[in-house]
Amino acid sequence: MKIATWNVNSIKARMPNVLDWLAEATPDVVLLQEIKTVEENFPAMEIEELGYNCAVHGQKSYNGVAILSKHPLSEVSMGLAGDKNDNQARYAEAWVEAGDDSVRVASIYLPNGNPVGSEKYPYKLKWMDRLTKRASALLASEEPVVLGGDYNVIPADTDCYDPAAWANDALFKPETRAKFRTLLNLGYTEAWRTLHNETHVYSFWDYQKGAWQKDNGIRIDHLLLSPKAADRLAACEIDRAPRGKTKASDHTPVWCELRA
């Protein structure tokens, strides 16, 4: 079971790249973020032609998440509990029906939180508390769970090109990283880091200042595995190739392989 996460920064602008990558990488499940469109305008037909089912939690212009799966999806649930006034589309969850390979997945677009002095930062921290609550409830089921997405969290100094430059940023502040650790400490395994010792390996490069060419990136796209999923973890990689293509997203896909 190959499960990927990818912030595509607009599904409509990214369709050629997304279709190419689906055909080349052949993931079973893809967790998309920042689709930037409502469900009615999601280009489902072209994706379905490649054998995927689509579950879309859309929003006009901003945010929006989706789950693509070659296996049937059930128990599809959109939105993150805990704040009835939150209408930003940042969370989608589903059960992937695949026999012994079955797994629960969530596509997560965690708020950026900048600028730190604005209301956006407390919104981010509260959203992380809500995610922690949901993640805790999912553990109680003792199912295999993969929480994948754009976490907008740089876990450690070595996950960015210049820690000093990010010191006061919402993606890197101690409070942000502490909440991310709280999430992990529930019992989740961050798939890429648990299989890799390398430092300065990234999943996002800004469009500006030649960040991609200089490899000035940050690692903020993560796959968090419950114990039952972590026991099945066989591989986890960051596929840099899509970031180097024309009309690229500023994020590149991260995928993991779970044994049956």
Add this chain to the structure above:
DNA sequence: ATGCCGGGCGAAGCCCGA
């Protein structure tokens, strides 16, 4: 301190991202 780039929206220039 701000723009840099790129997308949405909508038809110019602003909002937003990380």
